[in-house]
Amino acid sequence: MKIIVTGGAGFIGSHIVDAYIKAGHKVVVIDNLLTGFRKNLNKKAKFYKADIRDSATILRIFKKERPEVVNHHAAIAEVAKSLRDPLPTLEVNVLGTANLLNNFGKYGRGARRFIFASTGGAIYGEPKNLPASEKTPVNPLSPYGLSKKLGEDLIEYYAKQHDFEFVIFRYSNVYGPRQNPKGEAGVVAIFGGLMRLKQRPIIFGDGSKTRDYVFVSDVVHANMLALQKGTGKRMNIGRGERVSDRDIFDAVSSELRYSDKPIYKPFRKGEVRHISLDAKLAKKTIGWQPQVNLGAGIRKALSR
Numbered sequence: 152m153k154i155i156v157t158g159g160a161g162f163i164g165s166h167i168v169d170a171y172i173k174a175g176h177k178v179v180v181i182d183n184l185l186t187g188f189r190k191n192l193n194k195k196a197k198f199y200k201a202d203i204r205d206s207a208t209i210l211r212i213f214k215k216e217r218p219e220v221v222n223h224h225a226a227i228a229e230v231a232k233s234l235r236d237p238l239p240t241l242e243v244n245v246l247g248t249a250n251l252l253n254n255f256g257k258y259g260r261g262a263r264r265f266i267f268a269s270t271g272g273a274i275y276g277e278p279k280n281l282p283a284s285e286k287t288p289v290n291p292l293s294p295y296g297l298s299k300k301l302g303e304d305l306i307e308y309y310a311k312q313h314d315f316e317f318v319i320f321r322y323s324n325v326y327g328p329r330q331n332p333k334g335e336a337g338v339v340a341i342f343g344g345l346m347r348l349k350q351r352p353i354i355f356g357d358g359s360k361t362r363d364y365v366f367v368s369d370v371v372h373a374n375m376l377a378l379q380k381g382t383g384k385r386m387n388i389g390r391g392e393r394v395s396d397r398d399i400f401d402a403v404s405s406e407l408r409y410s411d412k413p414i415y416k417p418f419r420k421g422e423v424r425h426i427s428l429d430a431k432l433a434k435k436t437i438g439w440q441p442q443v444n445l446g447a448g449i450r451k452a453l454s455r
């Protein structure tokens with residue numbers, strides 16, 4: 152199949168590109184390299200350095216490439232950044248998504264399927280019951296979470312208008328090789344990067360905040376399955392386990408034989424305190440189950 156992967160120079164997107172190419176698909180990457188890197192690009196993929204908000208350029212690419220599938224991973228993907236300065240996140244994640252959908256509706260061909268990377272970590276707010284299933288009311292606490300909710304709704308609207316299929320994944324915290332240690336999200340990479348420089352990582356809050364960590368190869372597997380299955384569904388992708396910041400700090404410290412303590416700073420408003428995701432729907436619908444446990448995942452993420 153001809154597949155456009157947006158964000159294909161980024162952390163998750165680049166792993167998906169590799170898997171699609173390995174499976175024999177023709178892949179076209181659109182990425183403006185805001186947080187992605189040329190070194191992540193698969194040489195067998197065609198690359199357009201372009202901004203998904205740029206209507207003229209995206210129109211030209213879709214008219215030329217006529218994709219059967221769009222796998223949309225390009226985004227500004229940091230909660231803290233979105234809280235400090237909401238507009239860029241809303242512009243890229245909402246208007247950029249609408250621009251892709253508009254063009255896909257007109258110039259996509261064949262089976263036409265739109266796969267989207269949404270968030271389970273930032274879309275439900277602070278649910279009463281954990282792990283949160285897809286029935287948990289959506290209640291984003293940050294512009295980032297809101298932008299993903301709006302992205303999901305746009306997809307449903309355009310899919311109906313233009314009669315194409317979609318699959319939406321709500322990921323928990325994804326980690327693994329190629330995650331940027333200089334970003335603000337992705338604590339395994341950030342802690343690991345700082346510890347290697349003998350610098351003390353910062354924990355926002357007292358270390359008891361919990362997240363659900365899923366290894367990137369498990370996320371890639373979901374995106375492979377989504378080429379055939381899961382039509383019209385919004386599905387959580389996570390392990391359903393709550394892991395604290397302190398647990399991650401200790402696991403990364405022990406892997407890198409780091410012995411200093413973290414620096415504690417105040418909890419950042421708009422960040423969720425506790426979240427974990429129930430992924431039973433993904434198991435039932437597309438046969439997805441996580442394969443990599445946290446210990447093995449952290450070892451792989453930090454190996455060079």
Ligand SMILES: NC(=O)c1ccc[n+]([C@@H]2O[C@H](COP(=O)([O-])OP(=O)(O)OC[C@H]3O[C@@H](n4cnc5c(N)ncnc54)[C@H](O)[C@@H]3O)[C@@H](O)[C@H]2O)c1
Nearest residue numbers: 158161162163183184185186187202203225226228268325
């Ligand atoms: N990493 C996680 O834990 C996580 C969790 C839930 C959802 N997601 C979603 O998965 C996707 C990928 O996240 P990631 O962690 O790989 O982040 P990433 O920053 O590594 O990847 C995002 C990519 O999008 C590109 N990009 C940003 N703005 C763009 C624009 N205007 N036009 C074109 N390209 C643009 C960046 O250059 C980058 O390569 C994002 O949509 C993110 O919201 C990630």
